[in-house]
Amino acid sequence: MQSVQTEPIATSADTHRQVQIAQNTQQMAEYLTPAFFPDHPDHVADCRILDMKYEVGEYCTLPYQLGPRMVIGTFRWGEVEGELPASARLIEPLGMQVYSFEQDPALPGLATALDPRRIRAALAEALPEYRDGGRELLSVRARPLRYRPGKRCTMRFDLLERDAAGALARRTLYGKAYHQLGKASSVFHEMQMLSDTDAVRSGRAILAPVVAFLPDLMLVMQGPIEGESLEMLLEGLQGNVTAGDPRGWAGVVRSAGALAAVHTSGAATDRERPIDKELKRFVKRASQAATATPDRLSLHSEGWQTWQEIRISSVLVPGSTSSP
Incomplete structure (x- = not known):
């Protein structure tokens, strides 16, 4: 090979x-x-x-x-x-x-983030509680949760620290590595901006707190938020189904309220997101669908069935703490 x-x-x-x-x-x-x-x-x-x-x-x-x-x-x-x-x-x-x-060449921060020695040094410098000597960061281990090749990767970081009195404690952070420095920087600053809106201060929307930005790694670090993954409560609630876990229905309503609170918060950014590229992709896909043949449709059906099986069987974010 x-x-x-x-x-x-x-x-x-x-x-x-x-x-x-x-x-x-x-x-x-x-x-x-x-x-x-x-x-x-x-x-x-x-x-x-x-x-x-x-x-x-x-x-x-x-x-x-x-x-x-x-x-x-x-x-x-x-x-x-x-x-x-x-x-x-x-x-x-x-x-x-x-x-x-x-x-992945588009995500140069991945290799460092997944190296326990190098990411410990990077976080010890980036987080003020370690940089100022209030606590000592002893070890860090990263675990990938969600990954989109060439675009981004969300990771869970399990930290072991020691305070000034010598007591040991464990801490969990989440980080998302991006493929563009501008995108990572925008996410960091926009999350800071959103955290200072009335929607968040009043508790109508709860956001994972941003704790650090590591520009050399294009990595945004956030703290955890308590709760359950809504996705896991939505199984069986498709279409006109009215049965299912009531927590799923309640979660959808609460999520809708939080989303509305964020979108009416008045927060604005000057980051442009041109629609041209997306429109071209939609036109291309529509053209492909128009020329589909039975054998290609069969392949798509097989691929969709496989993806459904993957989606159901792969739990990428375990536990009761959700990632940002």
């Missing part, structure tokens, strides 16, 4: 076969294990799909949990934004590029 950055032009039948194989975790385990665990040739690592981003005729990207590691597999059939890392390797029989997720 060798590092390459180009792939042969694929036909519609090729892409159909490639995506089908990519969703077969048993086959993918056999492809991926030798690439990422070369010292264990007789062992096939457990493999499961964490997510799937698929643009017909353009690309398909799947993050896999491969044993203890998260790896990315991607097909690129058209013009796709962003570069692959230099470490990307081609699985030749499949035409898939693969790499470790922490090597």
Whole structure:
């Protein structure tokens, strides 16, 4: 297996076969294990799909949990934004590029965030309670929760600290790494701005507190908020269903009230979000749908079923503390 950055032009039948194989975790385990665990040739690592981003005729990207590691597999059939890392390797029989997720070139802060020694030093400098000597940061361990290749990654950070009296305590923070410094900076300042609105001060909306911004890592750090994940309470509440967990209904109503409070708070930003790019993408997808053939529709149906199974079986944010 060798590092390459180009792939042969694929036909519609090729892409159909490639995506089908990519969703077969048993086959993918056999492809991926030798690439990422070369010292264990007789062992096939457990493999499961964490997510799937698929643009017909353009690309398909799947993050896999491969044993203890998260790896990315991607097909690129058209013009796709962003570069692959230099470490990307081609699985030749499949035409898939693969790499470790922490090597995502669009998220340069990932490698540091996931390195216990380097992220401890970075947080000890960024957080005033450690920088001023009030508390000592002893260790930090990061765990990815949600990841969108080339865009962002939300992580949970478990900290061990010691106060001036020598007492040990544990602390949890959340951080989101971004692919653009401007985006990370805007998020940090806008969260600060929102926290000072009447909607938040009155308790109508509760936001995870922003505690630090690490520009070198394009990483925004936030504290935890107590509660339950609303997503987990919404199963079975689709369509006209009136049964289900009453906490789900109550959560939707409360969330709607909080969202309305934020949008009527008067907070404003000068950050522009042009709609041109989104409109072009919608037009492109509509054109693809208009030319869909039965075999392509079958593939889409299979892909949707697989995604539904992934979504239901993968709980990415465990516990009762929600991430920002």
